[in-house]
Amino acid sequence: MSSMQGFHARRIVLDLLMDVDKEGSYSNLVLKQALSANDVSERDAAFITGLFYGTLENIIKIDYIISLYAKGSRIHRYIRCVLRMGIQQILFMRVSDSAAISTSVELVKKSGKKSLSGFTNAVLRQVMNNRDNIQYPSEKDEPIKYLSVMYSCPHDIVKMWVDDYGYDFTKDMLSYEEKVGVSSIRVNTLKAGPDNVFDSLESAGYRTTKAKYYDTVRKASDLGDVTKQSLFMDGSFTIMGQSSMIAVDALDPKPGEVVLDACAAPGGKSGYIAQKMQNKGVLYAWDKHKHRVDLINATLNRLGVSIAKTDARDATIFDEKFENKFDAVLVDAPCSGWGVMIGKPDIRLKKQADDTFKLAKIQISILNSVARYVKKGGVLVYSTCTISKNENERVVERFLIENKNYKADSWAHLLPEGIDGNRIKDGGIQLYPHIDNVDGFFIARLVKNDD
Secondary structure, X not given: OOHHHHHHHHHHHHHHHHHHHHHOOOHHHHHHHHHHHOOOOHHHHHHHHHHHHHHHHOHHHHHHHHHHHXXXXXXXXXXXXXXXXXXXXXXXXXXXXXXXXXXXXXXHHHOOOHHHHHHHHHHHHHHHHOOOOOOOOOOOOOHHHHHHHHOOOOHHHHHHHHHHHOHHHHHHHHHOOOOOOEEEEEEOOOOOOHHHHHHHHHHOOOOEEEOOOOOOEEEEEOOOOHHHOHHHHOOOEEEOOHHHHHHHHHHOOOOOOEEEEOXXXXXXXXXXXXXHOOOOOEEEEEEOOHHHHHHHHHHHHHOOOOOEEEEEOOOOOOOHXXXXXXXXXXXXXXXXXXXXXXOXXXXXXXXXXXXXXXXXXXXXXXXXXXXXXXXXXXXXXXEEOOOOOOOOHHHHHHHHHHOOOEEEOOOHHHOOOOOOHHHOEOOEEEOOHHHHOOOOOEEEEEEEOOO
């Protein structure tokens, strides 16, 4: 990468970091916009993606390091973002120290904050010179702070997990690493056969590996902009994690049934539900926001789903015309998202443990509302993409106390081979990235009593 290119690429990353830090933007969305708005080579795009995501993934550790070498300084947001990406390059990337430091100083000079270029240079040089003896918190004396800094996970989330799961389990969970940028490709059997899709991808030069639980799924890294893939555009495959598929398997929708996906955007689970229903029956797919319903429609049209009725609806508001109407209802509830932190590193900046109490209120109100839509003998599945007892086990526990006409179901026979059915407790199972090699999901299957 030439120095001008190098400067330009880092300038883009700096703008992205500022955007996420200041506006709370979603990292995946702003990155996609930036890459399409700037004419960058594939090599530059890979560098920008790696530097941006890497900085976000290590951000708590990096901020701790800044606090060691810029003691007592009140640092302007712009300078802090320059330092963050400079330290990311020095400590965590194969970038020459001189390139990392000189481009960082250049970014400060070109920003009109020339007077702070010396400060930026000094902090980065200290980090470079001390890279092998940075004084991190002591695991023995400050175990929570140690985990928080070393694995860049907010302090109160680490504390919540240690309280709920114990120290060693939390450390194992935090130290699990899956390569960022690995996509989970699900073949849409409404349109194509798995062999054809995987053969076509392989012959187009993509390397795919078998997924752990499903023959119709392969893992692929470096897919690039998947939305431009002809097989993606024609609906032969879609991107969907195996945890989400397990949630739909727990619902066990059948051809000819009437099914509701109550919080359906962007439509991935609805697409898989329709596939399991063989496009026979009726599938209602709702989301609270109109623009998100547009996403559902786009997904389902692409996947060739013909049985869907989509609508913008707030699932917390009961509508009596749907009472006792559905054979099966899926609530993939809004949640804190701690189970998908690997793929969405900006979650580290946005969520606090306190959020889990606010979210639990919304989750229980959705469940209490849609529970009335299920026919007697029908199924209600509750899922989240988080690891948080407040939002998961405790929500289901409370729901079952308040809704005596529901009971927890044992659904071990619906789990894919390789996950122990004995882990289901009171109808629910928590999946963990480091144990199950999938996103951290909670899934509970509840059945409405016949009597």
